[in-house]
Amino acid sequence: MLQHPLDILRVLPHDIRDGGGLAERHAERHQSVVHTDSPSRVPGSSSAATLLDHHHSLADIQQATGIPTLFDTLVVYESYPMDQSGLTEANAQAGITCTGIRPYAGSTHYPLAVIAVATGRLQLSLEYRQDVFARDTVESMGDRLLRILREVLADPGQRIAAVDPLGPEDRARIAAFNDTATEVPDETVHRLIERQAAATPGAIAVRHGDVLWTYRELNERADRMAVELRRRGAGPETLVGLALPRSADLVAAALGILKSGAAYLPIDPKYSSDRLVFMLSDARPVLLLTDRATGPALPATDVPRLHLEDLGLDTDAPTGVPTADSGPENLAYVMYTSGSTGTPKGAALTHANIVNPITRLAGILGSGPGSRMLGTASINFDISVFEYFLTLTTGGCVELVRDVLVLGEGGDHEGGDWEGRVVHTVPSALGEVLDRRTAGPRLDTVVLAGETFPPELLRKIRSMMPGTRVINGYGQTEDFYAMTFTIPDAWDGEGGIPLGEPLGNMRVYVLDGALNPVPPGAPRTGARPDRPPARQHARLRPRPRARSRPAGCDVDLPGRRMYRRGDLARWNADGQLEYLGRVDSQLKVRASGSSPPRSKRS
Known part of the structure:
Protein backbone atom coordinates (compact mmCIF):
# COMPACT_ATOMS: atom_id res chain seq x y z
CA MET A 1 0.00 0.00 0.00
CA LEU A 2 1.25 3.48 -0.85
CA GLN A 3 2.23 5.15 2.40
CA HIS A 4 5.44 6.80 1.23
CA PRO A 5 4.90 9.86 -1.05
CA LEU A 6 7.95 9.01 -3.16
CA ASP A 7 6.07 5.92 -4.32
CA ILE A 8 4.03 8.29 -6.50
CA LEU A 9 7.20 9.29 -8.32
CA ARG A 10 8.57 5.76 -8.41
CA VAL A 11 5.83 4.59 -10.74
CA LEU A 12 7.87 6.38 -13.43
CA PRO A 13 9.93 4.19 -15.82
CA HIS A 14 13.03 2.57 -14.36
CA ASP A 15 15.56 4.72 -16.18
CA ILE A 16 13.96 7.90 -14.79
CA ARG A 17 14.17 6.56 -11.26
CA ASP A 18 17.73 5.30 -11.40
CA GLY A 19 19.56 7.70 -13.67
CA GLY A 20 19.45 11.40 -14.47
CA GLY A 21 16.86 13.94 -13.52
CA LEU A 22 13.23 14.47 -14.34
CA ALA A 23 13.84 17.36 -16.72
CA GLU A 24 16.48 15.47 -18.71
CA ARG A 25 14.41 12.32 -19.09
CA HIS A 26 11.24 14.27 -19.89
CA ALA A 27 13.02 16.06 -22.74
CA GLU A 28 14.35 12.80 -24.16
CA ARG A 29 10.92 11.17 -24.10
CA HIS A 30 9.16 14.18 -25.59
CA GLN A 31 11.68 14.27 -28.43
CA SER A 32 11.24 10.56 -29.11
CA VAL A 33 7.48 10.94 -29.43
CA VAL A 34 7.85 13.85 -31.85
CA HIS A 35 10.24 12.01 -34.18
CA THR A 36 8.58 8.60 -34.33
CA ASP A 37 5.19 7.29 -35.23
CA SER A 38 5.01 5.27 -32.02
CA PRO A 39 2.36 6.50 -29.56
CA SER A 40 4.72 5.62 -26.72
CA ARG A 41 8.42 4.96 -26.68
CA VAL A 42 9.84 1.69 -25.44
CA PRO A 43 13.65 1.56 -25.17
CA GLY A 44 14.97 -0.63 -27.94
CA SER A 45 11.65 -0.65 -29.82
CA SER A 46 10.43 1.41 -32.80
CA SER A 47 6.77 0.49 -32.58
CA ALA A 48 4.16 0.13 -29.92
CA ALA A 49 3.15 -3.09 -31.67
CA THR A 50 6.11 -4.71 -29.92
CA LEU A 51 4.06 -4.58 -26.74
CA LEU A 52 1.15 -6.54 -28.19
CA ASP A 53 2.90 -9.91 -27.84
CA HIS A 54 3.27 -9.24 -24.12
CA HIS A 55 -0.26 -8.04 -23.41
CA HIS A 56 -2.08 -9.76 -20.54
CA SER A 57 -5.31 -8.68 -18.97
CA LEU A 58 -5.41 -7.80 -15.29
CA ALA A 59 -7.80 -10.70 -14.74
CA ASP A 60 -5.21 -13.10 -16.23
CA ILE A 61 -2.46 -11.62 -14.05
CA GLN A 62 -4.55 -11.92 -10.91
CA GLN A 63 -5.45 -15.53 -11.71
CA ALA A 64 -1.79 -16.38 -12.40
CA THR A 65 -0.51 -14.85 -9.17
CA GLY A 66 -3.23 -16.37 -7.02
CA ILE A 67 -3.51 -13.29 -4.82
CA PRO A 68 -6.93 -11.87 -3.96
CA THR A 69 -6.06 -8.22 -4.66
CA LEU A 70 -3.71 -6.88 -7.31
CA PHE A 71 -3.91 -3.22 -6.33
CA ASP A 72 -4.72 -1.39 -3.13
CA THR A 73 -3.62 2.06 -4.32
CA LEU A 74 -4.71 4.08 -7.35
CA VAL A 75 -2.79 6.93 -8.99
CA VAL A 76 -4.87 8.84 -11.57
CA TYR A 77 -3.72 11.61 -13.92
CA GLU A 78 -6.68 13.31 -15.59
CA SER A 79 -5.32 15.24 -18.58
CA TYR A 80 -8.38 15.65 -20.84
CA PRO A 81 -9.43 19.28 -21.37
CA MET A 82 -12.40 20.97 -19.76
CA ASP A 83 -13.82 24.14 -21.35
CA GLN A 84 -14.62 25.88 -18.10
CA SER A 85 -15.33 29.26 -19.75
CA GLY A 86 -17.65 27.63 -22.28
CA LEU A 87 -19.51 25.82 -19.52
CA THR A 88 -19.90 29.07 -17.60
CA GLU A 89 -21.23 30.93 -20.64
CA ALA A 90 -23.68 28.15 -21.51
CA ASN A 91 -24.93 27.99 -17.94
CA ALA A 92 -25.42 31.76 -17.83
CA GLN A 93 -27.47 31.72 -21.00
CA ALA A 94 -29.61 28.91 -19.61
CA GLY A 95 -30.11 30.78 -16.36
CA ILE A 96 -28.55 28.09 -14.19
CA THR A 97 -25.41 27.98 -12.07
CA CYS A 98 -23.31 24.83 -11.55
CA THR A 99 -20.51 24.80 -8.99
CA GLY A 100 -17.93 22.27 -7.84
CA ILE A 101 -17.49 20.74 -11.30
CA ARG A 102 -14.30 18.73 -11.61
CA PRO A 103 -13.10 15.96 -13.93
CA TYR A 104 -12.99 13.39 -11.12
CA ALA A 105 -15.49 13.18 -8.30
CA GLY A 106 -16.72 10.53 -5.94
CA SER A 107 -15.27 8.25 -3.26
CA THR A 108 -12.76 5.61 -4.29
CA HIS A 109 -13.20 1.96 -3.41
CA TYR A 110 -9.41 1.71 -3.14
CA PRO A 111 -7.91 2.34 0.30
CA LEU A 112 -6.06 5.32 -1.18
CA ALA A 113 -6.25 7.16 -4.49
CA VAL A 114 -4.05 10.05 -5.63
CA ILE A 115 -5.83 12.21 -8.20
CA ALA A 116 -3.93 14.73 -10.37
CA VAL A 117 -6.02 17.00 -12.60
CA ALA A 118 -4.48 19.15 -15.35
CA THR A 119 -6.33 22.49 -15.39
CA GLY A 120 -4.83 25.95 -15.37
CA ARG A 121 -2.88 24.75 -12.37
CA LEU A 122 -2.11 21.16 -11.41
CA GLN A 123 -4.64 20.11 -8.81
CA LEU A 124 -3.94 17.20 -6.45
CA SER A 125 -6.36 15.43 -4.17
CA LEU A 126 -6.22 12.35 -1.98
CA GLU A 127 -9.26 10.11 -1.81
CA TYR A 128 -9.25 7.51 0.93
CA ARG A 129 -11.40 5.00 2.71
CA GLN A 130 -12.12 6.08 6.25
CA ASP A 131 -12.20 2.47 7.46
CA VAL A 132 -8.54 2.11 6.44
CA PHE A 133 -6.94 5.52 7.10
CA ALA A 134 -7.46 8.22 9.66
CA ARG A 135 -7.79 11.76 8.34
CA ASP A 136 -4.63 12.99 10.07
CA THR A 137 -2.65 10.15 8.46
CA VAL A 138 -3.78 11.16 4.98
CA GLU A 139 -3.12 14.82 5.74
CA SER A 140 0.45 13.89 6.71
CA MET A 141 0.84 12.03 3.42
CA GLY A 142 -0.42 15.09 1.55
CA ASP A 143 2.00 17.39 3.34
CA ARG A 144 4.93 15.08 2.51
CA LEU A 145 3.85 14.82 -1.12
CA LEU A 146 3.68 18.60 -1.51
CA ARG A 147 7.08 19.01 0.15
CA ILE A 148 8.61 16.44 -2.22
CA LEU A 149 7.04 18.04 -5.30
CA ARG A 150 8.34 21.45 -4.27
CA GLU A 151 11.83 19.99 -3.87
CA VAL A 152 11.63 18.41 -7.34
CA LEU A 153 10.44 21.69 -8.89
CA ALA A 154 13.25 23.59 -7.19
CA ASP A 155 15.83 21.27 -8.77
CA PRO A 156 14.36 19.32 -11.73
CA GLY A 157 17.79 17.91 -12.57
CA GLN A 158 18.21 15.90 -9.39
CA ARG A 159 17.73 12.15 -9.20
CA ILE A 160 14.49 10.91 -7.68
CA ALA A 161 16.58 8.74 -5.36
CA ALA A 162 18.17 11.90 -3.96
CA VAL A 163 14.87 13.48 -2.96
CA ASP A 164 14.59 13.72 0.81
CA PRO A 165 11.17 12.43 1.91
CA LEU A 166 11.54 13.58 5.51
CA GLY A 167 10.46 16.87 6.99
CA PRO A 168 11.76 18.33 10.25
CA GLU A 169 8.95 16.72 12.28
CA ASP A 170 9.66 13.29 10.76
CA ARG A 171 13.35 13.58 11.54
CA ALA A 172 12.62 14.63 15.10
CA ARG A 173 10.33 11.63 15.61
CA ILE A 174 12.83 9.15 14.19
CA ALA A 175 15.58 10.69 16.31
CA ALA A 176 13.36 10.28 19.37
CA PHE A 177 12.71 6.62 18.50
CA ASN A 178 16.48 6.06 18.43
CA ASP A 179 17.45 8.15 21.43
CA THR A 180 18.81 5.10 23.23
CA ALA A 181 22.27 6.10 24.46
CA THR A 182 23.02 4.68 27.89
CA GLU A 183 25.99 3.45 29.89
CA VAL A 184 27.15 -0.13 29.42
CA PRO A 185 29.81 -2.09 31.36
CA ASP A 186 33.16 -1.97 29.59
CA GLU A 187 33.73 -5.65 30.36
CA THR A 188 33.92 -9.06 28.75
CA VAL A 189 31.26 -11.70 29.29
CA HIS A 190 33.50 -13.98 31.34
CA ARG A 191 34.70 -11.19 33.63
CA LEU A 192 31.08 -10.36 34.49
CA ILE A 193 30.46 -14.04 35.30
CA GLU A 194 33.63 -14.17 37.40
CA ARG A 195 32.42 -11.15 39.32
CA GLN A 196 29.10 -12.89 39.97
CA ALA A 197 30.91 -16.07 41.07
CA ALA A 198 32.85 -14.04 43.60
CA ALA A 199 29.64 -12.46 44.90
CA THR A 200 27.54 -15.68 45.16
CA PRO A 201 29.99 -18.60 45.08
CA GLY A 202 27.58 -21.07 46.70
CA ALA A 203 24.54 -20.29 44.54
CA ILE A 204 23.48 -22.86 41.96
CA ALA A 205 24.64 -21.76 38.50
CA VAL A 206 23.90 -24.75 36.24
CA ARG A 207 21.60 -27.73 36.55
CA HIS A 208 21.23 -30.63 34.15
CA GLY A 209 19.34 -33.66 35.45
CA ASP A 210 21.07 -34.70 38.65
CA VAL A 211 24.12 -32.50 38.01
CA LEU A 212 24.17 -29.26 40.00
CA TRP A 213 27.13 -26.89 39.95
CA THR A 214 27.58 -23.83 42.08
CA TYR A 215 29.09 -20.66 40.70
CA ARG A 216 32.38 -21.60 42.36
CA GLU A 217 32.39 -25.06 40.74
CA LEU A 218 31.45 -23.72 37.31
CA ASN A 219 34.09 -21.02 37.46
CA GLU A 220 36.86 -23.39 38.57
CA ARG A 221 35.98 -25.96 35.90
CA ALA A 222 35.98 -23.27 33.21
CA ASP A 223 39.37 -22.04 34.49
CA ARG A 224 40.85 -25.53 34.09
CA MET A 225 39.53 -25.70 30.54
CA ALA A 226 40.93 -22.28 29.74
CA VAL A 227 44.42 -23.20 30.92
CA GLU A 228 44.43 -26.34 28.77
CA LEU A 229 43.11 -24.46 25.76
CA ARG A 230 45.78 -21.78 26.16
CA ARG A 231 48.46 -24.45 26.12
CA ARG A 232 47.15 -25.63 22.76
CA GLY A 233 47.11 -22.28 21.01
CA ALA A 234 43.81 -20.67 21.97
CA GLY A 235 43.89 -16.95 22.61
CA PRO A 236 42.41 -13.62 21.55
CA GLU A 237 41.08 -13.53 17.96
CA THR A 238 41.33 -17.31 17.58
CA LEU A 239 38.41 -19.71 17.31
CA VAL A 240 37.78 -22.97 19.14
CA GLY A 241 35.18 -25.29 17.67
CA LEU A 242 32.66 -26.51 20.26
CA ALA A 243 30.85 -29.80 19.61
CA LEU A 244 29.38 -31.19 22.82
CA PRO A 245 25.97 -32.57 23.77
CA ARG A 246 23.62 -30.47 25.89
CA SER A 247 25.08 -30.76 29.38
CA ALA A 248 26.57 -28.74 32.20
CA ASP A 249 29.95 -29.27 30.52
CA LEU A 250 28.67 -27.49 27.43
CA VAL A 251 28.09 -24.32 29.47
CA ALA A 252 31.46 -24.72 31.21
CA ALA A 253 33.20 -25.25 27.87
CA ALA A 254 31.71 -22.09 26.33
CA LEU A 255 32.80 -20.13 29.40
CA GLY A 256 36.24 -21.77 29.39
CA ILE A 257 36.83 -20.84 25.77
CA LEU A 258 36.01 -17.22 26.56
CA LYS A 259 38.31 -17.30 29.57
CA SER A 260 41.15 -18.51 27.33
CA GLY A 261 40.73 -15.32 25.31
CA ALA A 262 39.37 -17.19 22.28
CA ALA A 263 35.92 -17.20 20.70
CA TYR A 264 33.78 -20.30 20.37
CA LEU A 265 32.44 -21.74 17.12
CA PRO A 266 29.31 -23.86 17.72
CA ILE A 267 29.37 -27.12 15.78
CA ASP A 268 26.21 -29.26 15.52
CA PRO A 269 27.01 -32.91 14.67
CA LYS A 270 23.48 -33.18 13.20
CA TYR A 271 24.42 -30.81 10.37
CA SER A 272 25.36 -32.40 7.06
CA SER A 273 29.00 -33.35 6.62
CA ASP A 274 29.34 -30.88 3.73
CA ARG A 275 28.12 -28.01 5.88
CA LEU A 276 30.43 -28.94 8.77
CA VAL A 277 33.43 -29.31 6.47
CA PHE A 278 32.66 -25.90 4.96
CA MET A 279 32.31 -24.24 8.37
CA LEU A 280 35.55 -25.71 9.71
CA SER A 281 37.54 -24.89 6.57
CA ASP A 282 36.00 -21.42 6.36
CA ALA A 283 36.44 -20.41 10.02
CA ARG A 284 39.72 -22.31 10.57
CA PRO A 285 39.53 -22.87 14.34
CA VAL A 286 42.76 -23.73 16.12
CA LEU A 287 41.05 -26.55 18.01
CA LEU A 288 37.87 -28.58 18.04
CA LEU A 289 36.67 -29.30 21.59
CA THR A 290 34.45 -32.37 21.73
CA ASP A 291 34.07 -35.65 23.60
CA ARG A 292 34.62 -39.26 22.62
CA ALA A 293 30.91 -39.95 22.17
CA THR A 294 30.39 -37.04 19.79
CA GLY A 295 33.67 -37.26 17.88
CA PRO A 296 32.72 -40.13 15.52
CA ALA A 297 29.76 -38.09 14.19
CA LEU A 298 32.05 -35.27 13.04
CA PRO A 299 33.71 -35.26 9.60
CA ALA A 300 37.44 -35.80 9.33
CA THR A 301 39.30 -32.49 8.87
CA ASP A 302 42.78 -31.17 9.61
CA VAL A 303 41.52 -29.27 12.70
CA PRO A 304 43.18 -30.74 15.84
CA ARG A 305 40.69 -32.35 18.24
CA LEU A 306 40.71 -32.08 22.00
CA HIS A 307 38.53 -34.51 23.94
CA LEU A 308 36.91 -33.35 27.14
CA GLU A 309 37.80 -36.61 28.87
CA ASP A 310 41.53 -35.89 28.39
CA LEU A 311 41.53 -32.61 30.33
CA GLY A 312 41.34 -33.99 33.86
CA LEU A 313 38.59 -31.59 34.85
CA ASP A 314 37.37 -33.62 37.82
CA THR A 315 40.64 -33.29 39.72
CA ASP A 316 40.83 -31.43 43.02
CA ALA A 317 44.19 -29.96 42.09
CA PRO A 318 44.51 -26.17 42.42
CA THR A 319 42.94 -24.32 39.56
CA GLY A 320 45.29 -22.63 37.16
CA VAL A 321 44.69 -19.05 36.10
CA PRO A 322 44.55 -18.23 32.35
CA THR A 323 47.52 -16.07 31.42
CA ALA A 324 45.87 -14.15 28.57
CA ASP A 325 42.67 -12.17 28.43
CA SER A 326 40.51 -10.63 25.78
CA GLY A 327 38.86 -7.23 25.75
CA PRO A 328 35.35 -6.01 24.94
CA GLU A 329 36.24 -5.59 21.25
CA ASN A 330 37.61 -9.12 20.86
CA LEU A 331 35.55 -11.90 19.34
CA ALA A 332 33.29 -13.90 21.66
CA TYR A 333 31.72 -16.29 19.17
CA VAL A 334 31.16 -16.91 15.47
CA MET A 335 27.75 -18.36 14.62
CA TYR A 336 26.95 -19.54 11.09
CA THR A 337 23.68 -18.53 9.46
CA SER A 338 22.05 -20.08 6.41
CA GLY A 339 23.19 -17.13 4.27
CA SER A 340 20.92 -15.15 1.98
CA THR A 341 22.79 -16.49 -1.06
CA GLY A 342 22.58 -20.10 0.06
CA THR A 343 26.18 -20.14 1.33
CA PRO A 344 26.52 -20.25 5.13
CA LYS A 345 28.12 -17.15 6.61
CA GLY A 346 29.70 -16.74 10.00
CA ALA A 347 28.31 -13.86 12.05
CA ALA A 348 31.13 -12.71 14.31
CA LEU A 349 30.15 -10.99 17.56
CA THR A 350 32.40 -9.34 20.08
CA HIS A 351 32.01 -9.26 23.85
CA ALA A 352 30.66 -5.72 23.55
CA ASN A 353 27.98 -6.97 21.16
CA ILE A 354 26.79 -9.38 23.87
CA VAL A 355 27.28 -7.37 27.06
CA ASN A 356 25.17 -4.46 25.88
CA PRO A 357 22.02 -6.48 25.03
CA ILE A 358 22.18 -8.81 28.03
CA THR A 359 22.60 -5.82 30.34
CA ARG A 360 19.54 -4.15 28.81
CA LEU A 361 17.50 -7.39 28.76
CA ALA A 362 18.36 -8.17 32.37
CA GLY A 363 16.84 -4.84 33.36
CA ILE A 364 13.69 -5.52 31.34
CA LEU A 365 13.28 -8.99 32.82
CA GLY A 366 14.27 -8.03 36.35
CA SER A 367 16.84 -10.86 36.38
CA GLY A 368 18.86 -11.41 39.53
CA PRO A 369 20.10 -13.97 42.06
CA GLY A 370 17.76 -16.91 42.45
CA SER A 371 16.00 -16.49 39.10
CA ARG A 372 15.60 -19.66 37.03
CA MET A 373 16.06 -19.82 33.27
CA LEU A 374 15.06 -22.90 31.27
CA GLY A 375 17.90 -23.74 28.86
CA THR A 376 16.19 -25.16 25.80
CA ALA A 377 18.07 -23.78 22.79
CA SER A 378 20.83 -25.38 20.77
CA ILE A 379 24.14 -23.61 21.21
CA ASN A 380 24.05 -23.11 17.44
CA PHE A 381 21.31 -20.49 17.94
CA ASP A 382 21.80 -17.20 19.72
CA ILE A 383 18.86 -17.85 22.04
CA SER A 384 21.43 -19.92 23.93
CA VAL A 385 23.49 -16.73 24.45
CA PHE A 386 20.43 -15.18 26.10
CA GLU A 387 19.85 -18.28 28.25
CA TYR A 388 23.44 -18.82 29.40
CA PHE A 389 25.09 -15.45 29.70
CA LEU A 390 22.19 -13.25 30.75
CA THR A 391 21.47 -15.71 33.55
CA LEU A 392 25.06 -16.27 34.69
CA THR A 393 25.97 -12.57 34.73
CA THR A 394 23.03 -11.82 37.05
CA GLY A 395 23.28 -14.70 39.55
CA GLY A 396 20.50 -16.94 38.24
CA CYS A 397 20.45 -20.65 37.44
CA VAL A 398 20.42 -22.17 33.93
CA GLU A 399 18.41 -25.42 33.97
CA LEU A 400 19.19 -27.43 30.86
CA VAL A 401 16.63 -29.73 29.21
CA ARG A 402 16.42 -31.51 25.87
CA ASP A 403 14.31 -28.79 24.25
CA VAL A 404 11.29 -26.64 25.03
CA LEU A 405 8.86 -29.38 23.98
CA VAL A 406 9.51 -31.19 27.27
CA LEU A 407 7.17 -28.62 28.79
CA GLY A 408 4.37 -30.33 26.90
CA GLU A 409 5.23 -33.85 28.04
CA GLY A 410 4.13 -33.65 31.66
CA GLY A 411 5.84 -34.52 34.93
CA ASP A 412 7.01 -37.97 33.82
CA HIS A 413 9.56 -36.37 31.54
CA GLU A 414 12.60 -34.31 32.38
CA GLY A 415 11.48 -30.70 32.74
CA GLY A 416 7.84 -31.53 32.01
CA ASP A 417 6.61 -30.00 35.27
CA TRP A 418 9.19 -27.21 35.32
CA GLU A 419 8.24 -23.97 36.99
CA GLY A 420 10.51 -20.99 36.81
CA ARG A 421 11.04 -17.41 35.90
CA VAL A 422 11.89 -17.24 32.19
CA VAL A 423 11.50 -19.37 29.06
CA HIS A 424 12.77 -18.06 25.74
CA THR A 425 11.66 -19.87 22.60
CA VAL A 426 10.06 -19.41 19.19
CA PRO A 427 6.29 -18.93 18.80
CA SER A 428 5.69 -22.18 16.88
CA ALA A 429 7.38 -24.25 19.59
CA LEU A 430 5.37 -22.66 22.41
CA GLY A 431 2.22 -23.19 20.38
CA GLU A 432 3.02 -26.89 20.14
CA VAL A 433 3.66 -27.06 23.90
CA LEU A 434 0.26 -25.52 24.64
CA ASP A 435 -1.45 -27.84 22.17
CA ARG A 436 -0.14 -30.80 24.19
CA ARG A 437 -1.36 -29.51 27.55
CA THR A 438 -4.72 -28.92 29.19
CA ALA A 439 -3.21 -26.13 31.32
CA GLY A 440 -0.21 -24.01 30.52
CA PRO A 441 3.13 -24.17 32.35
CA ARG A 442 3.51 -21.81 35.33
CA LEU A 443 6.02 -19.20 34.23
CA ASP A 444 6.77 -15.64 35.25
CA THR A 445 7.86 -14.55 31.76
CA VAL A 446 7.91 -16.02 28.27
CA VAL A 447 10.07 -14.36 25.61
CA LEU A 448 9.26 -15.16 22.00
CA ALA A 449 11.48 -14.35 19.02
CA GLY A 450 12.76 -15.72 15.74
CA GLU A 451 9.38 -15.98 13.99
CA THR A 452 6.22 -14.00 13.42
CA PHE A 453 4.15 -13.89 16.61
CA PRO A 454 0.53 -14.68 15.61
CA PRO A 455 -2.26 -12.97 17.61
CA GLU A 456 -4.06 -16.30 18.11
CA LEU A 457 -1.04 -17.60 20.04
CA LEU A 458 -1.21 -14.57 22.34
CA ARG A 459 -4.86 -15.28 23.03
CA LYS A 460 -4.02 -18.90 23.85
CA ILE A 461 -1.26 -17.78 26.23
CA ARG A 462 -3.68 -15.41 27.96
CA SER A 463 -6.17 -18.25 28.34
CA MET A 464 -3.80 -21.03 29.47
CA MET A 465 -1.07 -19.04 31.23
CA PRO A 466 -2.85 -16.21 33.04
CA GLY A 467 -0.52 -13.76 34.75
CA THR A 468 2.49 -14.67 32.59
CA ARG A 469 4.32 -11.68 31.18
CA VAL A 470 4.80 -11.95 27.39
CA ILE A 471 7.66 -10.25 25.55
CA ASN A 472 8.10 -10.15 21.79
CA GLY A 473 11.80 -9.96 20.91
CA TYR A 474 13.60 -9.13 17.70
CA GLY A 475 17.16 -9.26 16.48
CA GLY A 493 -2.93 -8.81 19.46
CA GLU A 494 -5.48 -7.42 17.04
CA GLY A 495 -3.71 -5.72 14.15
CA GLY A 496 -0.43 -7.52 14.81
CA ILE A 497 2.12 -7.52 17.60
CA PRO A 498 4.90 -4.91 17.30
CA LEU A 499 8.57 -5.82 17.49
CA GLY A 500 8.96 -2.96 19.93
CA GLU A 501 11.55 -0.32 20.62
CA PRO A 502 15.34 -0.46 20.24
CA LEU A 503 17.34 -1.58 23.25
CA GLY A 504 19.81 0.78 24.84
CA ASN A 505 22.64 1.81 22.50
CA MET A 506 20.85 0.22 19.55
CA ARG A 507 19.38 2.21 16.68
CA VAL A 508 17.06 0.96 13.97
CA TYR A 509 16.05 2.69 10.75
CA VAL A 510 13.48 1.92 8.09
CA LEU A 511 14.98 2.72 4.69
CA ASP A 512 13.69 3.01 1.14
CA GLY A 513 15.32 1.54 -1.95
CA ALA A 514 17.78 4.44 -2.12
CA LEU A 515 18.77 3.79 1.52
CA ASN A 516 17.08 6.94 2.78
CA PRO A 517 15.07 6.93 6.02
CA VAL A 518 11.33 6.93 5.39
CA PRO A 519 8.63 8.59 7.47
CA PRO A 520 6.87 6.69 10.25
CA GLY A 521 4.12 4.51 8.82
CA ALA A 522 5.91 3.79 5.52
CA PRO A 523 6.77 0.11 5.01
CA ARG A 524 10.37 -0.52 3.96
CA THR A 525 13.38 -2.64 4.86
CA GLY A 526 15.15 -2.22 8.20
CA ALA A 527 18.76 -1.42 8.91
CA ARG A 528 20.66 -1.37 12.17
CA PRO A 529 23.84 0.71 12.60
CA ASP A 530 26.95 -0.96 14.00
CA ARG A 531 26.79 0.45 17.51
CA PRO A 532 28.54 -1.14 19.24
CA PRO A 533 30.55 -2.16 16.16
CA ALA A 534 30.03 -5.77 15.07
CA ARG A 535 32.23 -7.84 12.79
CA GLN A 536 29.14 -9.06 10.88
CA HIS A 537 30.25 -11.96 8.64
CA ALA A 538 33.69 -13.18 9.52
CA ARG A 539 36.41 -14.67 7.39
CA LEU A 540 39.79 -15.20 8.89
CA ARG A 541 41.00 -15.27 5.30
CA PRO A 542 40.11 -12.30 3.06
CA ARG A 543 37.49 -13.07 0.42
CA PRO A 544 35.27 -10.78 -1.64
CA ARG A 545 32.12 -12.49 -0.38
CA ALA A 546 33.17 -12.09 3.22
CA ARG A 547 31.22 -8.88 3.53
CA SER A 548 27.78 -8.50 4.99
CA ARG A 549 24.99 -6.79 3.08
CA PRO A 550 25.84 -3.17 3.76
CA ALA A 551 23.03 -0.67 3.82
CA GLY A 552 25.45 2.17 3.35
CA CYS A 553 26.66 4.82 5.71
CA ASP A 554 25.11 5.28 9.12
CA VAL A 555 22.26 7.77 8.92
CA ASP A 556 23.44 9.75 11.94
CA LEU A 557 27.14 8.90 12.12
CA PRO A 558 28.79 9.15 8.67
CA GLY A 559 31.60 6.67 8.24
CA ARG A 560 29.93 3.94 10.30
CA ARG A 561 28.22 1.00 8.66
CA MET A 562 24.66 -0.17 8.93
CA TYR A 563 23.55 -3.77 8.58
CA ARG A 564 20.64 -4.18 6.20
CA ARG A 565 17.88 -6.64 7.04
CA GLY A 566 15.69 -8.54 4.62
CA ASP A 567 12.62 -7.77 6.70
CA LEU A 568 9.84 -5.40 5.73
CA ALA A 569 8.78 -3.14 8.58
CA ARG A 570 7.40 0.26 9.53
CA TRP A 571 7.35 2.57 12.53
CA ASN A 572 3.95 3.04 14.11
CA ALA A 573 2.74 6.22 15.79
CA ASP A 574 3.98 5.03 19.19
CA GLY A 575 7.58 4.57 18.04
CA GLN A 576 7.36 0.78 17.83
CA LEU A 577 8.54 -1.21 14.86
CA GLU A 578 5.93 -3.41 13.18
CA TYR A 579 6.99 -6.49 11.21
CA LEU A 580 5.31 -6.82 7.80
CA GLY A 581 7.08 -9.82 6.26
CA ARG A 582 10.16 -10.52 4.15
CA VAL A 583 11.36 -8.73 1.04
CA ASP A 584 12.78 -12.03 -0.26
CA SER A 585 11.54 -15.62 -0.25
CA GLN A 586 13.49 -16.83 2.78
CA LEU A 587 11.73 -19.57 4.69
CA LYS A 588 11.91 -20.12 8.44
CA VAL A 589 11.28 -23.32 10.36
CA ARG A 590 11.62 -22.95 14.13
CA ALA A 591 13.61 -19.74 13.61
CA SER A 592 16.08 -21.43 11.27
CA GLY A 593 16.21 -19.50 8.01
CA SER A 594 16.63 -21.21 4.66
CA SER A 595 17.12 -19.36 1.40
CA PRO A 596 15.78 -20.67 -1.93
CA PRO A 597 19.29 -21.29 -3.38
CA ARG A 598 20.20 -23.45 -0.40
CA SER A 599 16.85 -25.28 -0.51
CA LYS A 600 17.28 -26.04 -4.20
CA ARG A 601 20.80 -27.34 -3.62
CA SER A 602 19.55 -29.55 -0.79
Missing part, protein backbone atom coordinates in the same frame (compact mmCIF):
# COMPACT_ATOMS: atom_id res chain seq x y z
CA GLN A 476 19.38 -11.00 14.00
CA THR A 477 22.33 -13.29 14.38
CA GLU A 478 24.55 -10.40 13.35
CA ASP A 479 23.77 -8.37 16.47
CA PHE A 480 22.14 -10.92 18.83
CA TYR A 481 19.31 -8.68 20.09
CA ALA A 482 17.98 -5.32 18.90
CA MET A 483 14.51 -4.60 20.29
CA THR A 484 11.69 -5.86 22.51
CA PHE A 485 8.01 -5.23 23.13
CA THR A 486 6.45 -6.12 26.48
CA ILE A 487 2.83 -6.85 25.59
CA PRO A 488 0.33 -5.05 27.85
CA ASP A 489 -2.07 -7.30 29.74
CA ALA A 490 -5.08 -5.83 27.94
CA TRP A 491 -3.57 -6.23 24.46
CA ASP A 492 -5.38 -8.87 22.38
